[in-house]
Amino acid sequence: MNTIPIKPELVCPAGSLRALTLAIDAGADAVYLGLRNATNARNFAGLNFDTAQLREGVAYAHRRGRQVLMALNTFARADDCEPWYRAVDAAVELGADALIVGDIAVLAYAARTHPQLRLHLSVQASASSYEAIAFYRRHYGIQRAVLPRVLTLSQVGHVLRHSEVEIEVFGFGSLCVMVEGRCALSSYVTGQSPNNAGVCSPPSAVRWQEGAAGEVDARLSGILIDRYAPDEPRGYPTLCKGRFEVGGRRDYAIEEPTSLNTLAILPELTRLGVRAIKIEGRQRSPAYVEQVTRVWRQAIDAAAAAPERYRVEPAWTATLAHLAEGQQHTLGAYDRPWR
Numbered sequence: 001m002n003t004i005p006i007k008p009e010l011v012c013p014a015g016s017l018r019a020l021t022l023a024i025d026a027g028a029d030a031v032y033l034g035l036r037n038a039t040n041a042r043n044f045a046g047l048n049f050d051t052a053q054l055r056e057g058v059a060y061a062h063r064r065g066r067q068v069l070m071a072l073n074t075f076a077r078a079d080d081c082e083p084w085y086r087a088v089d090a091a092v093e094l095g096a097d098a099l100i101v102g103d104i105a106v107l108a109y110a111a112r113t114h115p116q117l118r119l120h121l122s123v124q125a126s127a128s129s130y131e132a133i134a135f136y137r138r139h140y141g142i143q144r145a146v147l148p149r150v151l152t153l154s155q156v157g158h159v160l161r162h163s164e165v166e167i168e169v170f171g172f173g174s175l176c177v178m179v180e181g182r183c184a185l186s187s188y189v190t191g192q193s194p195n196n197a198g199v200c201s202p203p204s205a206v207r208w209q210e211g212a213a214g215e216v217d218a219r220l221s222g223i224l225i226d227r228y229a230p231d232e233p234r235g236y237p238t239l240c241k242g243r244f245e246v247g248g249r250r251d252y253a254i255e256e257p258t259s260l261n262t263l264a265i266l267p268e269l270t271r272l273g274v275r276a277i278k279i280e281g282r283q284r285s286p287a288y289v290e291q292v293t294r295v296w297r298q299a300i301d302a303a304a305a306a307p308e309r310y311r312v313e314p315a316w317t318a319t320l321a322h323l324a325e326g327q328q329h330t331l332g333a334y335d336r337p338w339r
Contacts, residue, residue: 007304008270008277011069011168012293015047015282020057020068022290027297030067032100033057033282034198039087040071041124042282043198051094058095067097073122074198075103085109092117100146101125107140120168121145126182128155130162137165144168146278149175153265153334157272166275171262172292173280174325175332176200177240177255185239189221201238208234218242235325236283257326263299263316265334267307288323295319 012028014020023031034040036048049057058068070091076084084106091099092114099117101107102124110117123146127133133145144166147156160167176183183200187193190205207219214230218237225242228234235241235257244253260280262269269277277300279292295316303310321327 013282019286026293032069034071070096111140168276171277258328259324261329
């Protein structure tokens with residue numbers, strides 16, 4: 001049972017070696033990353049690590065006393081689990097400090113083949129109760145669980161009070177409508193989804209078309225999902241955050257682009273015993289990773305040093321507001337007004 005408040009670790013995204021080094025230098029306690037294949041949920045061209053880069057990244061982090069967590073957080077193909085098993089073996093050989101896994105088959109293989117390996121239960125597993133987490137601990141020996149972004153702050157506390165493993169929560173980054181990996185929208189339009197291909201709105205399906213008046217159409221597999229004014233900021237085109245005409249009104253029909261931001265409740269998360277705060281954004285630029293990491297390093301240190309005097313600094317808010325998706329942020333389910 002987690003009862004003693006401790007200073008949470010800051011876990012930051014690394015979509016590239018450059019992002020990894022910037023995150024470490026800006027104060028991340030750990031970075032999480034993936035290989036260049038469908039074994040991780042950000043399987044985009046130009047992102048992720050090959051073997052040489054991963055080895056270099058692990059060495060860079062370890063020289064500075066930081067950790068590298070490797071995400072194997074997609075679901076193995078029913079007809080071929082071998083790529084996921086080989087990725088587990090590679091993580092061990094390359095010196096990753098832990099694996100972040102959601103698939104039971106991959107967890108079973110890792111626990112059986114490398115019993116010394118530290119396992120973190122991925123948010124993709126959608127374990128939202130202490131009973132579910134206890135199942136994974138009992139059968140696969142997980143040492144940490146990443147909670148889905150569907151729990152209120154009170155519910156997070158309930159899980160923490162009854163769990164025997166470390167609990168990690170998301171602190172900042174983009175939100176979407178999927179229930180932690182279970183999204184069929186991208187697959188509906190493009191044939192590929194985050195669940196087992198590791199990709200939402202694959203770049204090969206994205207087209208930008210500029211019109212005569214300077215307006216820009218965003219299309220996914222030829223389907224118009226948004227139209228931007230000439231000077232309007234453009235987000236990455238995903239079906240759930242497209243703007244459509246419904247009932248004669250053009251708006252975000254499913255979800256507006258926005259980012260989770262829990263700076264305001266950081267002392268509460270610490271008091272509850274959260275072991276790590278995760279920053280979302282392996283698809284974002286190294287500059288984004290550096291700036292967000294620097295803000296959160298300062299905030300976590302301030303909350304740990306003097307929680308009674310903690311306050312969200314205006315400079316932190318200004319920096320994160322500029323980086324937030326759609327320039328808006330929310331406490332999400334942590335502060336859900338409805339039940």
